[in-house]
Every structure is written in structure tokens, then in C-alpha cells.
Amino acid sequence: MRRSCSGSRPGFSIRKDMVHLARDQGDTNLPKRSALVETGAESGSGLRGECNRALRHLQGWRRLWMLVSLALIPILVSPALAVRLSPQADRDFELGLSAYEQDDLREARKRFEAIVESPDNQRTSAALLMLTRTLLRAEQFRGGLDVAKRLEREYPNSRYAADVQLLIGDCYLGLQRRYEGAVHYAGLLDDLTAPIALRASAAERLTVIFRNHLISRDAQGRIRSRVGTEGLLPESLLYGEGRWYARLGWGPQARERLSEYLRTNADGIFAELARLRLATMGGGGAAPAMQVDTTAAVDEWQTSPIRPGVPRLGILLPLTGQSEADAAIASVGREILDGIRYANEEAGEPFDLVIEDTGARYVDFEGEVLPVRQSEGSRLIRVVKGARWLIEEGGVEAIIGPIYSTSCVAAAAVAEAAGVPLLAPLAQQSGLDSLGRHIFQLNPIAEVQGQALAEYATLVLGLETLAILSPLSDYGAAFERSFTRAATLNGGRIVMSDQYFPEETTDFHRQFESLRRVGFELQPAQERVDSLATLDSLAVALLDTTLEGEWTFIEVIEGVVDEEPPDSSEVFLNSVDGVVVVVEHFDDAKTIAPQLHFHRLETQMLGNDIWYDPEAIHAMSATERGHLAGCVFVTRRQGGPAEQEFLNQYRSQRQRDPGYAADGYDAARLLLDGWQQGHGDRRRLRDWLEQVREYDGASGRVAFADDRRVNSALTLLRIDADGSAQALGAEELPVIVDDQFSADLPAADLPAADLPAESDPDEPVEDESWDSDPDQGS
Template identity: 25%
Template sequence: MSRLRAVVLVLVLGLGLAVQAEAQARIEYVPSAETQFQQAGQLFKSGQIDQAAQILNQLAAARPLHQRSSAALVLLAKAYYRLGRCQDAVQTAQTFLKTFPQSRYLPYARYILAACYAKQGRARDAVPLLAETVATTRDSALQRAAFRALVVLVSRLDRSTLHRVSRRIRDDRAASYLELAEVEVALQRGALSEVIRRGQDLAGSTDVKAVRKRAKELVSIARQLQRGNLRIGVILPLSGYYAEQGKSLLRGIEFALKRNKPEGLQLDLVVRDSESSLLRAIQAAQDMTVDDRIIGVIGELEGDKSIAIGAITSSHHLPLLVPASSLTGVASVGEYVFQMNADLERRGQALAEYAYNELGHRTYATLAPADEYGRQITDAFTERVDELGGSIVAQAWYYESAQDLSRQFKMIRKLGFLRFIADTLKAADSTLVVVPKEKVEAVWKALNDTLKANAKPGDPTNLVDDEDVPVLGIDAMFFPVYTEDIPYVASQYAFYNIRAHPLGGSYWYAPEELRKNKRYVDGLVFVSDWFLDETDPVFLKFRDDFRLLMHANPDRWAAYGYDAMNLLLKAIREGASTREELKDSLEQMEHVQGIRGETTFKGSHRVNSEVNILQFVGGKITRLK
């Protein structure tokens, strides 16, 4: 009966009564009743139940009705129950139900009454009350306690008695919960065929979302038990170069399993260490394909290894969920490969769409590393800008070191000036559709000649070298650079005085580097596959629970693992118990909220189409979209 502590908490804290007497009796405010009730609550909490009951009895009997009448009756019924005076508890609870039929405390009174009936051996009377409690309470703790008690009592009644009891229930929601309890009992008895049949019928007929969800889970569990324990394979680098990240991701997987595995589900993890080796990853994937009990695999950490094992698992119709790689093309190696992070192509497109549609930018320049990452995301960004009707004014690349980007920034400055001249000329002459190149260059030459003619010794002789003159012809500048390049790129960007809104890729998600370079890139908007909002109550609960269960702090890799395992658990809860069913379920997922962001595979060729658009402003990172 410890679950009934929820009653005390609600009452003692003095939450509003919201009660209405059946006969519309007048309720008066009596100051002394408030003092007495608080005293009774303190006595109850300290274990002095007898003394509390005496005060509560006086409050409940007092007339006219006052602001604590209903609360006193409920707490008095509980006090009688705790004292072993079940008949007094029954009479008190019944008095409450008759006097205050609209009270928010009705579920608590019904639960106390049901507990008394159960103690008196009147299970047939307790069951309808418990079903109504589960169906009507908004207190999740009370609902869980009432449903567990309902399952216990249902297990003690035969079918004919249950049938007679069910006919006494008039509320459809309560009837659905009673039937769900019967399916739970069937699972406990091992009647798997009955669970599947009745669970499917219930899921298809009830309007109660929670009942429908649990009924589907029970059907899935029964099917799995018919086949033996389900298994999920995990291939990660638990030793070698990426061991730290791999172990953290595995902790996230294990935490999701501990926290969110449906009750009764038998699910095992089969974990293999790739040793940060492509060969070992391939061998692990080959081993997993021959175990029919493995219905899905999570792995690997790196893109090349994910592609290799994806080709193997897909050829054996074994779904692979890639939790971390953003490399474009990973999911294309097979129809059973799902990429949880948006790839570089989608990230570039999403940022371009946000910059154009939400920020209103029309002219752009880019500066990126000339490697696979830089070219993939930049190409996607610029192509989408073109499709939207924007203009790429300049594109620059760098190889290896970003310490000296003077050549690139000077080129961008020149092209930015030329664009500004063209836009100015066009604005001055509305008949111009396209400004002739010769006219732009003539103005450019004239401006530089004027600057040179008026220059003093040591002064710049052209606009490109005169950093005091800002470049205004570029709305936004895209820098998909690596974290270690941020200090060099940010400072040189500011030095060359390009007045464009800075945009970035996921490697800008480096709070310490951003704070160090705040004066250069404040207002930066960038795209990321993850975002941990430390002001969000959901994340704070996740973090605290993770620390308690895993004895470690969660990082981005743990969030990847947690979200990946939850996607598989969601599919299993919804009935997936084979490789094909898991694949079909994953393909239909859309807007599934995780710790690091949302996941949508539906209509996106098995690559997550959701990205986080973030902004660094005032020293903090916030999510824009």
C-alpha cells in the first residue's frame, strides 16, 4: 500500500480540491479546518496514525462542509486501512464517494476501497474499482500500483467469475484495462497463443492509447517467446584507437535497455569488439548473420566500417542501424541499412534551406577543407542554394593547414566587392537585367585607381588589401571547417572584414572553442546531428538516471547509443520480432524524438532526414530548429 503515499502528498501539500457535492451542498472556508488538517497530515507522515485519525474524524464530521471535508475523508479512510480497521475504511470511502462524486480524489478513494475489499477476500468487488482507478487517475504512480493490483486479483479469479465482473463495468476505458490485465495474466501462465489472439483483438478495438500500446507489446513478447529470446547484435570498437567512444556508445545502448525495455520482454545483446579494425568488424558481421535469433545490429562507429558491415548484413536481410556516421552513401549499400545521423548531403541542404527561407540570405560565399567531408557538404549546400534561387558569389578551398588563409580571403574579398558593385549598378538602373562584366570591372578599376592616387606611403593601394573597407556584397559565409581550424578561420574571417553572417557545419559544436572566439563568430548558425540541451527537464532526467545506473556522465556517444537502442525497442514494442518486421518498422518511423534530436526514416531512403539547426549567441548554444 506504499503507493498510496501519493494521496498524502497531494493532500498535505494542499493542492486545490476541485470538489462538488452531489447535492450541491455549500462549502465554506473555515480557517481552523486548515490548521487541523495540516496537523493531521504531519501526524500521519510521522507514523502517529491513531492521533491523525482522531483529528481527521472530527474534520470529516464537521458541518457545514468546509474546504477540507473531502480531503479529510480520503485521508481518514487511508488511516483506518493502515490501522487494520477495514470496515471503518470501507464505510468512510463509501461516504466520500456518495458525498463528493466529482472530486479529483475519486481514484484515491476507489483504490483504498479496493484494497480493503481485497484484504477482506472480496476480489470480485475490488476488480471493478481498480479498473476504474487505472482508467481515471492522472497520477502515474497510482495508475501503475492499481494496475499491478488488478493483474494480481485477476489471476485469482476464474473465467466465469471474470465474465460476471466485467459486466458490472460500464466505462469503456475501465473495461479495456480489465481486458489488458487478463492478457497480462495469460502471458504469466504461458498461454502464448491466447496472448497473441486476445492482444491483437484488444489493440484493434480499444480507443485507449496506453492499452493499445501495451497490448501490442504483449503480442510481440508472446511471439518472441514462441521463438526463443530475441537478440540485438552490437559491433563497436571497444579497444584500439576509438575505444573510448565505442565504450560510451555501448553504455548508452545498455542504459536504454535497462530503462526502457518492455516488461516481460526477453532481449539479449550480442556484443563484439571490432578492435577499431575493419577486418574484425567484417568478421563480427559475418558471425551475426548466421544467428537467426539476431534480428538487428547496431554498428559501427566509422563510415568505412559501417559500409563494409552494412553490405554483409544487408545481403542476409539483417537490418543494420548505423548510429554515428554522417558519411554520404552509407545507407545506399543495402536496403537493410539505416543511417541514424543525417548524412553530409542532407546537412548541407538543410542549412541552405534555413539560411535562405528563414534568415533571408541571398548571396553566399564558402570556405572549406578540400577533402571528402568538405566537398560533400559544400557541394550539397551550394547546389541547394542554386535551386532555391540564391547566388554563390565565391568558393574557396584549403589543403591541410588553415593557419594562413590570406589568399582565399583576399579572393573572397575581391569577388564580394565585384558583387556589391554589380548590385549597386543594377539598383541604380532598373532597365538592367544583367550588369555587363565590363561595366563592373571599369567601376572596380576606377575605385582602385582613386584609392591608389590618394594613398600615403605604406597605405594599401587597392580595396582587397585595405581591410578597413568592409565587404558588403555577401549575405552569408559557409565555413564547414574542423574544430581545430576554428581559431584560425574565425580570426582571419574577422581580420579580412567580410560582413557576412557566419554559417558552419557540425564541427562548430565545440562550446569551449566558440567561447574563445566569441567576438569573431557571435551569431553563428550551424548544422549538427546532435544537441544536448542542459536546460531541458527531459535531458536532465536522462542525465541523472544515466549517472545513477551507469556510474558515468553521458556524452554525445552515449546519446547516440541510447537513441539507437530506443529505435529498435520502439519497433519491437510495435510488434517487430523478425528481421523483415524490424526493417518494415524502421522504414515507417518519422519524427521519433530522442535525446540528441529527432529521427525520420520514412520517405528518406533510410537516412535520417532530421537535423538540428543551432545558433551560438551570447556565449550559449541554442536550437533554432
């Protein structure tokens, strides 16, 4: 009889049809909610599931069967079995996807992370994709990049491979690593197997990078060489430009570019998408929604496309930087740029904004970005080249920027030579406006601040004896000279002037001990104990019979002679009316103020405009704010209606505080006002700016006076105990009394003949002039 064999021994079964659970599901947009299960290769080799027909009879073949079974064990526990079907993963994925669609990013991240942290299952790769998108939407670009790289590394054959390339590019773009982003977009664009929708998204992103000059011309050339398909990049940039216009809501421009694309690329790879977009736009020109909502984080520093016949405004700011210092200044640049864009949008976008980034990135041979700080020489070279490019190729009517004073000097020379107005929003370099009539500074320079503070201190506050502590820098020296000159002319007296190293000096014991010695010298002369006084007091004590208690002669002497004077360090000094503390960084103000109080100096603390940093002050403790309370400083900010209105509107629209956006807003607003009032070329715009005498802006007042193009609109504010700044009221200012004749004798001490006679108010007063007295003739 023929015996049939199951192919396994009792207790050890082999499944012939192994189900291979797919790691990859979903489409190019959002993964499908149904769990896809793909059937793959069987989990064993040809031996798996087959009967060894040699085992029909004879126990001698048992050993051979054991060997075959042992050989099958590694196959049975292959990695394919590590991917398992997890109902909990399906539930978490459903909840995470719902949270993502409802913009509940915290819950979405929690659900997707629960899946990817579990053993591999049918939802792992889809969860990695959605976790990347969640982090991108939350603007956590570094974390999103790490997750996307993991998806690319662990699932190289995933059906999400093209999606991953787009997301990696978006992460790099959010990190300001624009060249790396462009590399991934170009790779996706040239991938003929990628879905056309993803390639269209890559085309639009490349258009943003190229048209806004977010990477250098050399870098653009390297990107072109990466796109192997001939003519693909120009075609993609043309389509991407039309799609970009449509997303911005500019219907006519979008239709013109998409129509141009169809005329020149009737059978192009994006032809069907272009026809569909034109059909959906109709006559309204509304922009369809983006497929992937990851460009919102990039919009903050993107600019408008170039429109034919529209005047252009140049922006020369550092927007990128990898080192800690460069990244900090780049964040300031992006805030200023956002303020410029805000003003342009508010006015109906009469200007096209042309950006030139003066920041820099350093990449090694493997493409990794290095945290290298840009040298001053490199920065100046980039500033000069950027200013030239904006003027010669960008065709701008005016330039806003840069940030650094040294960079402004370089840019000012280029702008003046070309006759292009340049507005420096933050630079406080003295003499910058002397480079030419086209240079305007919105931030008051050291000389203007020093003079204004001295006039307030002497003429308004009535301070006479003054000390000044300034940084060892050209800014500090200019402030000190201007303050000293103005205070001396107004009757003030500089009793001490000292310096410190900005951002380096932390111990100001030497400076304030010197000031105390000066204060003691200014104190009125006090009675001193001498030998004669000691003997006189001793005689009085010995003859005094009212002394109570048992006193010995020695005790009486010691009580009179050995009495120690009070410790001078415990004495509060008020002989110095005011101390001017000039700072270049608010951190120095935080360091100096408590030490001034510690040294028991009862004086009026005075400061320059950098003393007031609202965000930093509000982050301080109540004790720390108490050290700043009472400081009077000079500033162009006064908390007026224009400043408050901008603050409220900006917070409402941007959902954050403006920071330096207010400075960018004012620079752009001045140019917009002049242009819209009919001053429609460079020369007339410059002449109009020179006549600005009173502008109440978002960052404070602006006024160019006395043939200077430096802001001279300043006011006096005081820091309160709660950290707020308030204007000084009339009741807080001292009454300055003319005490020239205060030494006259009182009337009671005058002879009766010299007392003034009381006259009847109805009696006419006779004229007793000198000329009427003959005895006083000569």
C-alpha cells in the same frame, strides 16, 4: 677454575635469538590489523652466539678471536635487519584501511604510499597490496599495475602471491589488455595452493571474458592450453556463469546454472561454494557482494549473459586500441555501448547484448602490448568477420554499429545479404543506405545537411550572395554540391567556392583574401579621382579666399593631388551575405572562425552539424568563444525535452556526461520500441523502422522520409556568446519584402488625371473589366 665465556668481547654483543619480522601479513581479503611477527632463522650461522672454547686462557688466541669476530660482521648486518618494526607504519596502515573502507580513496592512497616509500617494515607488503586495490577502485589501472608488479617482484614468497595474480589480471582487464588478464586468471585458477575464494573470483572473470568474446577464439584456445588440470576450465566456466548471474541479480538463472554445476560436479572444487551460494540466495535471488571491488571499472563495457529464448541485439564497435588514434575511437565505442546498455536496462532488458569488438591489440613475443595503429584493411577484415559472427553464430535480430563510415560499408553489405537491420549511429557516408533496405543512418549525411542549410540560408534568412569553404574530401564535395544546387534553385548566388585540407590547413589567408577581392567587386561603384576632377578642385582652391593660414601654391596642389586613398585592408566588407564553412572536425572550426573575423568580413557565418561541440566550446576562453558567436548551423539536436531528460537522468545514474552514449541510446531505443510494439522479427522490424517519421531522442530528432533510410530531421541553431546553442526565434528572422514594384514613381510626381480617385466606401464599385470595353475587343 673453569671460566665461562659470553661469546663476545666487551662492547660488542651478539643476540642469540634474532627476531625475523615478517614482511607478509593479512588474509586473502583485507590484511589483518594486528601486526604479525614471525620467528625465523637466527641471524647468524652456527658460529653466531657460540662461545669459542679455545679462549679459556692464553693471550695468544686473541688474534684468532679477532678473525672470528670480523667474519661475523657481514652476517650481523644482513638484509634481514633492514626490515624493521615501525609503529608509525602501523598507525598509517590503520588510517589507510579505515579510509579505504569509507571510500576515501585519496586519504587511503596517501597513507599506503607513506608506508611503501619508507624503509621496509612489517607493513610494506600489506600496504603495497592495499595501494593496488585503492588505485584499482579509483580506475587508475596503469598505476595499480605498476604497484602490483612491484609486490610480485620484491616479495615473491609473500602470502599475498595469489591475491597479486588476481589484482594484476584486474589491472590488465581495466587497461583493455584482456588476453593478459585472462592469462593471470587462468594461472590463478590452476594454482592448487591458492585460496579457493580467489580461484572462484578468477573463474567468474574468465567467464566474463569467454562468454562475451572479449578475446578471439584463437586466444581462448591458448588460454585453455594454459590450464593444465584436465576438465578444470569447463567446470570453472560453469560455476563462474552461475556466480555471474547471481551478481547481476538474476536469481532463476543463477540457481539453474549452480544446480547444473552440482549435478555434473558434485565433488568439484567449487561445490561447497555453490551449495553455500544457493543456500544464501533462498527464494530472493539477491546477488552477494563481490569479494574484491575491482570489477566495477570493467562493468562499463561488459554485457548481459545469453538467456534461452531471449532475442539478441548485436553490437559491432571498436572497444580496444593501443595507439593514440585507436584508443580515442575506442573510447567513443565504449560510450555508445554504455548508451545501448542504458536503454536496454531502462526497458527491462528485453534484449541480450552480444558484443563483437572490432578493435585490435598487437603483442610482441614477450607479451608486451605495442602501440601499433590498426590498418584500414585489418579493420575492415575484423568488421566483416565480426558481422558474420554476430549473424551466423550470435543469432542477432539487429546490429548497432560500426563507427567508421568505411567500416559501415563493409558491415552493411554483410547485413543486407543476411536480411538483418543495421543501424549506424554516427556514420555520415553518402550512399550508404543505397546498399539495401536494411541499412539505416541516424546521423544526417552531407547531401541532406547541404540541402537543408541552403534552404534555410536563402528562404528563411534571406541571404543572396554566398561563399562556401569545404574540406578536400568526399564529404566536403558532397556538401558543396548539394548546397550549391539548392541555393541556386532558390535564387541564391554562389560567388566563391574554395577548399582546404582537413586537419592539415592552418593558414586560411589565401582563401579569405580571395573572398575579400570578390567582396570588393560586389561593392557599389565608388567615385574615383581623375585628372579633370583634380583640375576643377584645384581651380576652386585657388579662387577660394576663405582658406586660412599661410598656404603656398605647392602645398595646395599636394593637398589636393597627393591625398592617398584609404587602405583597402582596413575596410569592413559586407557585400557577401553569408560564408558557409564546412568542417569534418571541430578543431578546424576553431582555426577558421578567428581568421574569418581577422579579415574584416561582416557576413553571416554558416556551418554544418560538427560546428557544435558543447564540451569543446565550454573549454575555450571567452575570446575564443566570441569568434564562434553568431554562427548559424544545421543540426538534428535541438535541446528539446527528450534530450534534457536523458541528460539529467544519465548524469544522475552514471555520474558523468553521456557524450556519445546518447547516440547509442537512440539506436537501441528505436529497436526496442519497434520490437515491443509487436514487430518481432527482422523483416517486420525493418518495415517499422522505414516508417519512423518523428522520433525525439536523446541525441536529437530522427526521421526517415522520401524512401531514404537517412535521417532528414534537421533544425537551425545559433551559437551564443556564452557558447550555448539556441534556436532562432521568429523575431530574429528577416522580413523578406517583395520589392518588384519599388521603382514606381511616387504619387506626387504623377499628373492629376492619373491619380487614383478616392472612392466612397459605401459606394458600390463598378466592374470595369476588359471585356466590358468594346474598344478593347480584339
